[in-house]
Amino acid sequence: MKLYCLVILAVFKRTWIKTIRRPVALTFSLVQPLLWMLFFGFLFQRYSLDEMPPEIQYLDFLVPGVCSMTVLFGASQSGIELIRDMQNRFLARIIATPAPKSLIMGGKISADVSRLIIQACLVLLLGVALGAKLHFNAWPLFHMIISLALFGIAFCSLSCWIALKARSQENMATFVHLVNMPMLFTSTALVPSKQMPDWLAVVAQFNPLSLVVNNSRAALLFSETPVLKTSLLPLLIMAGILFLMAATTLRSSKIN
Amino acid sequence: MQAATLINLQGICKTYPKGIIALKSINLKITEREIVGIVGANGSGKSTLLKVIAGTLEVEQGSSEIFQLNAQKNTEKLKKLISYVNQDRALDPEMTGKEMLCYFSALYGLSGKIAEQRQKKLIDTFELDEFITRRVKTYSGGQAQRLHLAIGVIHQPKLLLLDEPTSALDPAGKSFFWDFIQSYQQQGNSIIIVSHELEPVRQFCTRVLLIDKGRLIANDTADNIIHSYAKAVLYIKTTSKLKQNDNIKHSMQQLFASADIQFKGQTVRLEIEQTKDFNQSSVLATILKLFQEYQLAVAECRWEEPSLENAYFNLTGFNISAPVAKNNKKKRKAR
Known part of the structure; x- marks a missing residue:
């Protein structure tokens, strides 16, 4: 048990050290959602949200979406660090140690997810600063954070899995572009599903980003906690499967 | 008393993609407490042989026993006993030397006072104290090489595999390196070194392997080969x-x-x-x-x-x- 904690903590610490020492990337990850809120928030200021109570403005509706989007965009970059480690042979050295690879992956992903949660909270505060009216009640907020964390675990794992398979930053960038934008525009992050074309509404229903966005909206706009079975269980299953894929790929990697 | 066999390779063959033959039917026995030098021209198969011993490369044919364990089936056990120090300095440029030592201490399961003592000893042995708190990206080639090597022995491996370890070192660094290798062997460990520097190999290695086009063409003391x-x-x-x-x-x-x-x-x-x-x-x-x-x-x-x-x-x-x-x-x- 002690060894497990030791490894996870060491990897967690290293991931955070590297994040802090790259302030440009960290800053940009906050500037991007701010721009989304500014441009979309004010562009669609008069957009009528048919299914929402009249007191909810578009910016209120948008902030939980941008919050979830921040986690998606950040998580999809998680594997880039693995590629850098691969390129300077550092990963081969890590693999050569007897430390369990699932713990190494666990340490990395937990550091990335903790960063994403902090970023999501900062985005919320930015949203409030821009004038969004949100509710902050402990239990729904906790439910929202768990939901974001599970989603973060899933997409960080997917990104790491792709990185271990793709082994180059160019391929990784293709994945990021291929996943992020379609995921965003086929979800309920920017528009309610009832105002989407029928086919898109069906797609949005199965989009995991919609699930996280809906959980966040329930917490922040209505102080509600959706039923765990339908709100968290699918995310938990997805996070578990993708984490196992990433950890197994790292374990079986032969990097010379 | 006869020294125990540390490495026993039988009929090892390795072919890279596009049919490039790296190793041809290698048979090799190495006993404990040896300093073995692997010598050969570029592309002769030296590094491949080292990687096979380290267990980082799979082979098509042959069997390899390291510490009387089947190398293919016991890779995780062997990781505690072996260290493979690559010719590329695998360091994270964003981290400090101290952070790197702490990181690898943890990955090798060392904690608390044991980890601290081990790190302190390595800092003293490899004379890292002047730059250990600086980020690796500011290190000179020699400083990075010393840290690279220090990390390689952090878990005190019984078998140390080194691929061209002195290539970035100045004469003083080389002399320091060979002194370290001798003292490490005297502590009861074995070392296998791939090197192009033949004079120190002749002087310090207890055995020399000559490799050409993937074949082991000589396996004896340097004096006997000469x-x-x-x-x-x-x-x-x-x-x-x-x-x-x-x-x-x-x-x-x-x-x-x-x-x-x-x-x-x-x-x-x-x-x-x-x-x-x-x-x-x-x-x-x-x-x-x-x-x-x-x-x-x-x-x-x-x-x-x-x-x-x-x-x-x-x-x-x-x-x-x-x-x-x-x-x-x-x-x-x-x-």
């Missing part, structure tokens, strides 16, 4: 340019039938096999007498020390220290 395969080389420089080369050459060839004789300007190069009755003084006396007969004044005579380089060249037609070049191939063809 005695068996290196030829004695004599350089004679005359005061004037050599004329009537053919006559002298013919006479020399009659005296030393198996010798390789080359003329260039004022210099004659004579390469002779070191047979049982070989004697440097008598060879020199015979040559000087012959030159006297041809009325040639000798300005300088010099015997070249028989070396591993020479032994390797005689076995393969390749120079070890020179990069793979066309002239190497030409030499081989000519032979």
Whole structure:
């Protein structure tokens, strides 16, 4: 048990050290959602949200979406660090140690997810600063954070899995572009599903980003906690499967 | 008491994609507490052999036992006993040396006071204290190499595998490195080193493996290899340019039938096999007498020390220290 904690903590610490020492990337990850809120928030200021109570403005509706989007965009970059480690042979050295690879992956992903949660909270505060009216009640907020964390675990794992398979930053960038934008525009992050074309509404229903966005909206706009079975269980299953894929790929990697 | 077998490779074959043969039927036994030098030209298979021993490369054929364990089935157990220090310095440029030591201490399961003591010892041994708190990206090549090596021995491996470890080191660094290797062996550990630097290999390695085109062509002490395969080389420089080369050459060839004789300007190069009755003084006396007969004044005579380089060249037609070049191939063809 002690060894497990030791490894996870060491990897967690290293991931955070590297994040802090790259302030440009960290800053940009906050500037991007701010721009989304500014441009979309004010562009669609008069957009009528048919299914929402009249007191909810578009910016209120948008902030939980941008919050979830921040986690998606950040998580999809998680594997880039693995590629850098691969390129300077550092990963081969890590693999050569007897430390369990699932713990190494666990340490990395937990550091990335903790960063994403902090970023999501900062985005919320930015949203409030821009004038969004949100509710902050402990239990729904906790439910929202768990939901974001599970989603973060899933997409960080997917990104790491792709990185271990793709082994180059160019391929990784293709994945990021291929996943992020379609995921965003086929979800309920920017528009309610009832105002989407029928086919898109069906797609949005199965989009995991919609699930996280809906959980966040329930917490922040209505102080509600959706039923765990339908709100968290699918995310938990997805996070578990993708984490196992990433950890197994790292374990079986032969990097010379 | 006979030393236990540490490594036992039988019939190891490794082929890279596109049919590039890296290792051909390697049979090798290495006992504990040895310092083994692997020597060969670029692309001869040295690093591949080291990777096979380290367990980072799978082979098509053959069996490998390390510490009496099947290397393919016990990779995780062997990771605690072996360290493979790659020729590329695998360091994170964004981290400090101290952070790197802490990180790898944890990955090897070292914690608390044990980890601290081990790190302190490594900082002292490898003289890292001056720069240990700086980020790795600010290190010189030598400093990075020392940290690289320190991390490699953080878990005190019983078998240390080093791939060209001295390539970035200055003379002082090299001397420090070989001192460390000797002391590490004296602590009861074994070391296998791939190197192009033949003099230290001859001096410090208890055994030398010569590799050519994936084949193990010699496996003995450096002195035995040199005695068996290196030829004695004599350089004679005359005061004037050599004329009537053919006559002298013919006479020399009659005296030393198996010798390789080359003329260039004022210099004659004579390469002779070191047979049982070989004697440097008598060879020199015979040559000087012959030159006297041809009325040639000798300005300088010099015997070249028989070396591993020479032994390797005689076995393969390749120079070890020179990069793979066309002239190497030409030499081989000519032979």
